[in-house]
Amino acid sequence: xxxxxxxxxxxxxxxxxxxxxxxxxxxxxxxxxxxxxxxxxxxxxxxxxxxxxxxxxxxxxxxxxxxxxxxxxxxxxxxxxxxxxxxxxxxxxxxxxxxxxxxxxxxxxxxxxxxxxxxxxxxxxxxxxxxxxxxxxxxxxxxxxxxxxxxxxxxxxxxxxxxxxxxxxxxxxxxxxxxxxxxxxxxxxxxxxxxxxxxxxxxxxxxxxxxxxxxxxxxxxxxxxxxxxxxxxxxxxxxxxxxxxxxxxxxxxxxxxxxxxxxxxxxxxxxxxxxxxxxxxxxxxxxxxxxxxxxxxxxxxxxxxxxxxxxxxxxxxxxxxxxxxxxxxxxxxxxxxxxxxxxxxxxxxxxxxxxxxxxxxxxxxxxxxxxxxxxxxxxxxxxxxxxxxxxxxxxxxxxxxxxxxxxxxxxxxxxxxxxxxxxxxxxxxxxxxxxxxxxxxxxxxxxxxxxxxxxxxxxxxxxxxxxxxx
Amino acid sequence: xxxxxxxxxxxxxxxxxxxxxxxxxxxxxxxxxxxxxxxxxxxxxxxxxxxxxxxxxxxxxxxxxxxxxxxxxxxxxxxxxxxxxxxxxxxxxxxxxxxxxxxxxxxxxxxxxxxxxxxxxxxxxxxxxxxxxxxxxxxxxxxxxxxxxxxxxxxxxxxxxxxxxxxxxxxxxxxxxxxxxxxxxxxxxxxxxxxxxxxxxxxxxxxxxxxxxxxxxxxxxxxxxxxxxxxxxxxxxxxxxxxxxxxxxxxxxxxxxxxxxxxxxxxxxxxxxxxxxxxxxxxxxxxxxxxxxxxxxxxxxxxxxxxxxxxxxxxxxxxxxxxxxxxxxxxxxxxxxxxxxxxxxxxxxxxxxxxxxxxxxxxxxxxxxxxxxxxxxxxxxxxxxxxxxxxxxxxxxxxxxxxxxxxxxxxxxxxxxxxxxxxxxxxxxxxxxxxxxxxxxxxxxxxxxxxxxxxxxxxxxxxxxxxxxx
Numbered sequence: 010x011x012x013x014x015x016x017x018x019x020x021x022x023x024x025x026x027x028x029x030x031x032x033x034x035x036x037x038x039x040x041x042x043x044x045x046x047x048x049x050x051x052x053x054x055x056x057x058x059x060x061x062x063x064x065x066x067x068x069x070x071x072x073x074x075x076x077x078x079x080x081x082x083x084x085x086x087x088x089x090x091x092x093x094x095x096x097x098x099x100x101x102x103x104x105x106x107x108x109x110x111x112x113x114x115x116x117x118x119x120x121x122x123x124x125x126x127x128x129x130x131x132x133x134x135x136x137x138x139x140x141x142x143x144x145x146x147x148x149x150x151x152x153x154x155x156x157x158x159x160x161x162x163x164x165x166x167x168x169x170x171x172x173x174x175x176x177x178x179x180x181x182x183x184x185x186x187x188x189x190x191x192x193x194x195x196x197x198x199x200x201x202x203x204x205x206x207x208x209x210x211x212x213x214x215x216x217x218x219x220x221x222x223x224x225x226x227x228x229x230x231x232x233x234x235x236x237x238x239x240x241x242x243x244x245x246x247x248x249x250x251x252x253x254x255x256x257x258x259x260x261x262x263x264x265x266x267x268x269x270x271x272x273x274x275x276x277x278x279x280x281x282x283x284x285x286x287x288x289x290x291x292x293x294x295x296x297x298x299x300x301x302x303x304x305x306x307x308x309x310x311x312x313x314x315x316x317x318x319x320x321x322x323x324x325x326x327x328x329x330x331x332x333x334x335x336x337x338x339x340x341x342x343x344x345x346x347x348x349x350x351x352x353x354x355x356x357x358x359x360x361x362x363x364x365x366x367x368x369x370x371x372x373x374x375x376x377x378x379x380x381x382x383x384x385x386x387x388x389x390x391x392x393x394x395x396x397x398x399x400x401x402x403x404x405x406x407x408x409x410x411x412x413x414x415x416x417x418x419x420x421x422x423x424x425x426x427x428x429x430x431x432x433x434x435x436x437x438x439x440x441x442x443x444x445x446x447x448x449x450x451x452x453x454x455x456x457x458x459x460x461x462x463x464x465x466x467x468x469x470x471x472x473x474x475x476x477x478x479x
Numbered sequence: 480x481x482x483x484x485x486x487x488x489x490x491x492x493x494x495x496x497x498x499x500x501x502x503x504x505x506x507x508x509x510x511x512x513x514x515x516x517x518x519x520x521x522x523x524x525x526x527x528x529x530x531x532x533x534x535x536x537x538x539x540x541x542x543x544x545x546x547x548x549x550x551x552x553x554x555x556x557x558x559x560x561x562x563x564x565x566x567x568x569x570x571x572x573x574x575x576x577x578x579x580x581x582x583x584x585x586x587x588x589x590x591x592x593x594x595x596x597x598x599x600x601x602x603x604x605x606x607x608x609x610x611x612x613x614x615x616x617x618x619x620x621x622x623x624x625x626x627x628x629x630x631x632x633x634x635x636x637x638x639x640x641x642x643x644x645x646x647x648x649x650x651x652x653x654x655x656x657x658x659x660x661x662x663x664x665x666x667x668x669x670x671x672x673x674x675x676x677x678x679x680x681x682x683x684x685x686x687x688x689x690x691x692x693x694x695x696x697x698x699x700x701x702x703x704x705x706x707x708x709x710x711x712x713x714x715x716x717x718x719x720x721x722x723x724x725x726x727x728x729x730x731x732x733x734x735x736x737x738x739x740x741x742x743x744x745x746x747x748x749x750x751x752x753x754x755x756x757x758x759x760x761x762x763x764x765x766x767x768x769x770x771x772x773x774x775x776x777x778x779x780x781x782x783x784x785x786x787x788x789x790x791x792x793x794x795x796x797x798x799x800x801x802x803x804x805x806x807x808x809x810x811x812x813x814x815x816x817x818x819x820x821x822x823x824x825x826x827x828x829x830x831x832x833x834x835x836x837x838x839x840x841x842x843x844x845x846x847x848x849x850x851x852x853x854x855x856x857x858x859x860x861x862x863x864x865x866x867x868x869x870x871x872x873x874x875x876x877x878x879x880x881x882x883x884x885x886x887x888x889x890x891x892x893x894x895x896x897x898x899x900x901x902x903x904x905x906x907x908x909x910x911x912x913x914x915x916x917x918x919x920x921x922x923x924x925x926x927x928x929x930x931x932x933x934x935x936x937x938x939x940x941x942x943x944x945x946x947x948x949x
Binding site for chain 2: 120121122123124125164165166167171175176178179188192193194195196197198199200201202203204205206207208209211212214215216220231232234235255258259260261263298299301302305309360361362363364392393394423424427428429430431432433434435436440443444447448449451452453454455456458459460461462463474475
């Protein structure tokens with residue numbers, strides 16, 4: 010939709026906008042090469058496309074001013090959180106102004122009785138939880154990086170707790186959004202549920218900044234569980250681990266986390282984090298509840314695992330050991346480099362119905378081997394979602410050709426199993442080409458109509474999600 | 480948006496469309512007065528506005544044909560499930576064709592391992608659960624009526640289990656929708672989560688048929704709990720019952736149902752269902768889990784209730800007694816008539832943050848008394864959502880004036896407490912006038928843009944949600 014008519018703004022037009030923005034923001038508008046470079050895509054092989062300038066607003070009113078000035082001149086606006094997304098979401102393919110929300114990072118309110126809080130978009134998930142600690146509440150969504158809440162809203166982020174607590178779509182109550190015309194939209198009231206009109210909250214969650222810039226969010230919080238237990242259970246095969254996951258979910262055990270690491274990923278974690286696990290597929294599990302409840306959940310899971318020849322179960326009985334295990338799980342991105350020092354990581358994710366997960370993971374492992382690639386697998390298997398973290402030599406064109414072939418087959422394999430091209434990373438630039446395979450034309454046409462209705466000038470993060478012709 | 484330009488179609492145009500529809504549908508297109516009357520709003524005081532004809536499609540293709548013929552001639556299309564909505568959703572203020580989905584009522588697939596199923600829109604919730612019984616799974620959303628899944632999607636329905644299992648927005652995975660241009664949109668794949676583009680699923684959930692007609696839905700299912708326990712706990716005041724609810728939710732007890740009946744509602748239930756409860760505010764509670772888990776949950780709830788001078792707790796230890804209690808809870812609509820035989824019921828609902836619930840209910844009780852009205856209150860208090868079921872004499876203009884004043888104050892009271900004008904009934908015609916108080920103009924403008932982008936001819940259920948001028 011965008012590429013066909015989108016051009017970079019004329020230099021004179023751009024300069025005029027930057028001059029006026031500078032008058033409003035002073036030193037909080039920056040155009041130096043280093044800062045611009047830091048605000049292009051960093052984490053993956055998607056090419057870096059820096060913006061023309063970076064703005065650091067501190068209020069909704071300043072965001073309104075930025076958007077209005079840019080819109081009037083046809084200059085793109087690219088919302089920016091921490092830049093930890095994988096699919097080129099923060100790139101500026103048509104230039105424009107990156108709106109870095111890191112100076113809008115306050116926790117505005119905590120309503121403990123209502124289990125909610127109100128935050129600015131630049132607050133990161135770890136900073137939020139640190140500030141919540143005294144309340145006995147926490148915000149459960151944990152993508153690998155210490156991402157900003159605004160970025161997590163944009164990509165509909167998820168993580169290890171989603172099987173129990175849901176994803177961003179389930180944990181955002183209301184949003185304040187500056188739309189491409191500079192209007193300030195409140196999507197919902199603070200009530201936990203409403204049937205009053207279209208669900209604008211969910212429309213902005215996962216829109217990747219293409220429909221507006223979030224300037225405040227009301228989030229659902231959860232009580233820190235009275236007791237937590239967990240550990241690691243090795244399995245003879247990926248199939249057995251997946252079957253154990255299905256049985257656990259189906260039997261109603263309210264597992265809080267259930268994560269699959271394939272044998273190669275376990276090896277990487279052993280090398281990086283020294284956790285000394287058997288190098289076979291493992292499930293990392295965690296249970297939340299009352300003291301008696303987590304014991305019961307653990308025992309029931311143990312019985313399911315034993316039935317599938319899983320075990321012996323390594324209990325993390327003390328909190329320190331649990332923290333060490335989950336830190337190792339969270340460090341899989343860094344652990345991968347141990348498998349191929351000097352390589353670059355290309356992370357990708359797909360999601361399938363859980364019944365098709367074993368089939369998808371096993372076929373993907375075989376494809377990695379046949380493609381002569383190094384790619385450990387880690388998955389939020391309770392959701393049917395898994396990641397491959399390819400370790401690649403970007404300077405080897407033959408290898409990169411094999412990488413691209415593999416990525417394409419991975420997506421089409423997931424789609425053939427009724428899955429989706431991305432469970433939690435988002436579309437950005439990297440996966441836009443797959444949407445035509447995932448959805449019928451009528452679905453993409455509907456998405457494009459919504460985009461055009463809200464952003465007729467294609468100002469807001471152009472070239473993402475729907476960079477289709479015509 | 481609609482009223483300003485919307486007119487009933489010319490009789491000759493309408494006749495032409497009906498003739499062509501009749502050629503496609505045969506006897507499944509009906510124009511008799513009785514059938515048309517049955518397809519106008521039934522349940523409330525919103526005036527009845529019958530459609531010009533009722534179509535009974537059996538396939539998505541037939542729905543496409545109906546929508547295309549109507550769209551080409553500017554004839555409104557009104558999706559119809561069971562007609563049990565309260566706010567005039569099924570009325571035909573501009574005439575047109577009611578599309579009754581009752582003959583599209585098949586359970587198309589059950590994927591037990593994935594905890595999902597695929598249904599046609601006319602299947603009712605009770606029929607779905609009856610067909611699921613052998614699978615050990617159930618669909619938890621239970622509005623009072625035996626509504627159709629399509630209607631429940633339209634109104635973003637909820638019910639007594641929402642505190643544990645969420646509402647329709649949380650339990651719909653994917654939809655097939657015929658949009659106003661006659662295209663067939665698939666909103667999502669069957670994977671449990673996805674970050675692949677805009678969340679069209681949630682856009683159609685709660686859109687009240689104004690953006691398209693749902694012709695298939697993939698729903699999340701849940702395991703029938705191993706054990707269920709519950710009962711009724713009386714409280715000295717509404718405040719105490721609300722505080723017990725807050726403490727229960729906050730302490731992480733995964734209560735499955737927690738329902739407040741005020742003293743008048745308890746009296747009505749005693750009269751109608753003979754359950755012999757003390758006529759004081761009561762909480763009906765239910766716990767789902769393992770055998771040990773539900774005992775622990777019950778004990779923890781009992782301790783919270785006792786701290787707030789609730790009790791004695793009436794345990795429903797045998798399944799028959801539990802069924803009797805919850806049947807009484809589900810029959811509150813009918814029980815109300817015992818308080819004023821011959822009266823008509825006008826049900827309404829609002830939803831506030833749970834911390835404001837006691838204040839809102841107490842002020843509403845006082846308003847009912849001051850307005851000289853009869854209005855028992857029942858609430859899904861875990862969500863901050865409650866209903867008033869006014870018993871009125873429609874033929875008494877003075878009383879009806881007091882009713883309308885009360886309804887208006889109820890909504891504004893909820894809005895002043897950061898709540899919403901409807902938690903689960905929807906907007907329809909009855910509550911459209913309140914959206915301007917609930918949302919800023921920019922929010923309504925955005926909703927209207929989306930409506931126009933998807934339904935530029937205003938064909939689909941016109942006059943609902945956004946019948947604004949201009």
